[in-house]
Amino acid sequence: MKTWSKFYISTLRDSPADAEIASHKLLMRAGLVRKLGGGLYTYMPLGLRVMQKISKICREELEVSDAIELWMPHLHPVDNWEQGPRWAAAREIMFRADNAGANKGRSREPEFVLGPTHEEIITPLVKNEITSYRDLPKNFYQIATKFRNEIRPRFGLMRAREFVMMDAYSFDANDEGATKSYFAMKDAYKRFFKRIGVTAIAVEADTGVMGGSFSHEFMVPAEIGDDDVIYNEASGYAANREKATSALVPADLADAAPIGAIEEFATPGATTIAALEAAPYNVKGSEQFKTLVYMGDGKPFLVIIRGNDELEEAKLGSLGFTLTRAATAEEIEPVLGAKPGSLGAIKGSIKDQAALAGIFADHAIRLIGNGTTGANKDGFHVRNVNVTRDLAITKFGDFRRVRPGEPDPKNGQPLSVKRGIEVGHIFKLGTKYSEKFGAVYTDDAKQNHPMVMGCYGIGISRTLQAVIEQSHDNDGIIWPWAVAPFQIIVTLLDPSVAEPAALAKQLAEVAEKAGADVIIDDREERPGVKFKDADLIGIPLRITIGGKGLAAGIIELKWRSKKDVIKVPVAEAAEQIAAIVREMQSA
């Protein structure tokens, strides 16, 4: 057990000006961390205890899923990264490290980078270690500091330059095994978040730059979150904004029959969807084709969506280009023959169709029976456009941003949207890294194959803050029992009086024996100060000893999450406290 006077807790009345969100403010006010520099925080004794508890639970649940802990260096030889597949992009958010000496020639020194994740380290390690199918599968993890050269660190531990992450890497002999490893980790994540008392939703995610075959994010719902989750709780569907899709277009939708021949009409100055919606044109957005021009690895391509839809740029990733960006007006005109505002994909209307890498259309345009699009002639549009008859489409796909209320793709229930904080991520990675680093194994017929990998991350320090964001009130933090820095605070009203002090110690010992961590607030302070501090630092259960209550043979129990005070006769206190702790510990 600890005592407040010999431990170190420093609470603040006010939070610093740079703390914008509740959890960041409470991190500071409750003295969990102190800022050293932008995105750099010292974990104070109270904050470190929470992080250690979260880490311990994480280890336990990963090991249930047969993950094996190791610990890799923070400094990585730059060679490893140059050999890997993502150096060009990743280095922009990485730190390099070399000699700090005043007079040493920099070029002759070995050069290192500080690891943001460890694919480039573990893959060559496993290549050297594991050669036979007999040693597969293996799943290695570590809980370690990662470094990210954030230009604008903010929100405390949410976006920091140093942060603690669990990162795991699974190696399997084949795709089936890798899928099994993936879902074993998904289960471990679920158990982990449940045990630490956090609601985290597994949502389908885009594989993005990691280039794997599938992926889930774990999101803690929170208004201040950076990400949107699209979901229907009853259906069990959840995906992030970049990945979310809907059943807006019925699978059995028949192609619309043409109404009449296409007809060009003048639309001087009307270069937006809104302008065509207005008089004198009065074309609904949902009946317009919006033609967007992008560059894919240097070549222009078209994306056609409905006028009332928005493009979800991340979905262009499915087209297979390495680098995608919006085209400039200068790049558009020579190919389409018109400026943005009058673009379209009517067969034969494109000036230099051979220059295009493709014309990709969102499924939802099939809902348009009789639409309007640009004529590829400045100041002109075309009406009576039929998708099948008139548009030169290379391929249909899912490119639009889903909207709340649309039917979910699982059961057709209406989708909702909420904000979330990403606290974990799992990727089925495939052979991208194992092929690059030559991590192959020999099967029982002496044939070599690249190992099939998965990679997994949990933001441990970010999760710590997400717990606070999800569990606080106006008075401070409300720690879930499992991760509280102390589960019980014994508030001693008269610390200098021997008898209550002895009782406090005795009850603290009882609680610790039953499995709780206890701190005795033995400061010479007014009760109000002590109660306020206990609430601010969020200790789940407060035991108050002293004053009139004690004189009447009573101690008080109060849960941080509840209003009422439970009065317990001194004679029954030990037994009741032990029972409470045992119950909470087994919950």
Added chain:
Amino acid sequence: MKTWSKFYISTLRDSPADAEIASHKLLMRAGLVRKLGGGLYTYMPLGLRVMQKISKICREELEVSDAIELWMPHLHPVDNWEQGPRWAAAREIMFRADNAGANKGRSREPEFVLGPTHEEIITPLVKNEITSYRDLPKNFYQIATKFRNEIRPRFGLMRAREFVMMDAYSFDANDEGATKSYFAMKDAYKRFFKRIGVTAIAVEADTGVMGGSFSHEFMVPAEIGDDDVIYNEASGYAANREKATSALVPADLADAAPIGAIEEFATPGATTIAALEAAPYNVKGSEQFKTLVYMGDGKPFLVIIRGNDELEEAKLGSLGFTLTRAATAEEIEPVLGAKPGSLGAIKGSIKDQAALAGIFADHAIRLIGNGTTGANKDGFHVRNVNVTRDLAITKFGDFRRVRPGEPDPKNGQPLSVKRGIEVGHIFKLGTKYSEKFGAVYTDDAKQNHPMVMGCYGIGISRTLQAVIEQSHDNDGIIWPWAVAPFQIIVTLLDPSVAEPAALAKQLAEVAEKAGADVIIDDREERPGVKFKDADLIGIPLRITIGGKGLAAGIIELKWRSKKDVIKVPVAEAAEQIAAIVREMQSA
């Protein structure tokens, strides 16, 4: 409990060429670490378990001494270091970190260094946190990765670029408190090393660049050690080479009476102690004065020791110069009037005595009644020299290197010398850092005072290797019970047979319940391979189940540190194993 097949252990028959010492070879062969780059090691699952156990015991013992754990960033703003007292020297062994991006201007980015220790971080932190004497003393520690830009990393974890260190910093209101904190930590260190099963001797050490008032090193005796320990076990005296002193000169030694007038004599070409010892001069080294010239902060000074003694340069630190180095011949001649080989300190013989910062003499020259020294005239010496009468000495001090066999300063017992590995260090630091960073507190009379600091380090990863260096044989490591990655290995001779496998599991559970960590070797391998691996990775107790023994109702216990095998009837196995574990756990 773990099984070998689901855990990951990879042993090697041979150690890599760069492993020069036994412990480094065994680190690699037993698969405790794998090298990523020079001085950078991945802790493999087995090695990490040992490090976590050492860290846990360290935490427990520090907390007994009221040290409080926190965790500071690895990246330090360079400003903190520039403001501190040792940047100029320390930066030469430090890493700097900045943007790794290809196109970003380096000068506009914030610059960081990677911390080798954290005085420059904790002192400003405590300055902001603690303002009143009521909050003192406090002692904060962390167990964290440190970075050192070693030019020549070697000996595995002994001299690495990344290493794990416990570093602690105590803050007291006054000198008396700081001394108390110092000795509380010294006691914690002793308990720690005892618990992990390592012999570590606390030796008096020089305060060196840290500039504190006193200091101890903790040394693990080992032939491959970098440092000399001078000691007498019975007396309890021990000091490192730089600090060691002896009672060679009796405290009550009377000044020798002069024998005759000084007498100059020609010594053409005789410019060394050895040359004067030879014919025709025949002056014993112990009767010669050796006059050495050093520069202290740019000004020359003399050090006089006996001809048969060696100067211990570190002891010049007591003279209070910031920077000390040997003078060049060019710097010597204008001041003394002669070249090295004929130098001396006879009164009146020094050409420019005013140029000297002092003439410092080692106590041992007082043993010379009638000596010989240089005449400050090339090719001439002087005999019949009496220390008191003839030499112009500013101050006596301890400057010579102690030799084995000399009487120890405590009880006059003969000193011995042995090699050691430094695994810990404690400094009473004083107010050097608190004054520099303004870490002051207000006393009960509203007066401000700088806090009095101590700083403390234990090389956790180095200790791990020192354990191996101290505890191994030709077959492998012999882990002390407390830090063994597993305390027990259950070697299953027929892993595919159900009955012995069930017995193995049952006995492993019994042992774990009693407090041991157990691994079952369930590999399909020959018994010889399994026994060899178990010996190599050093598991303290092996339980062998199977084969003829089991058929006869017997299992075998074998201690790694002993030769004999203990045969135990299956029926008694659980009880005996539980008893052994309980006894070891309470040892």
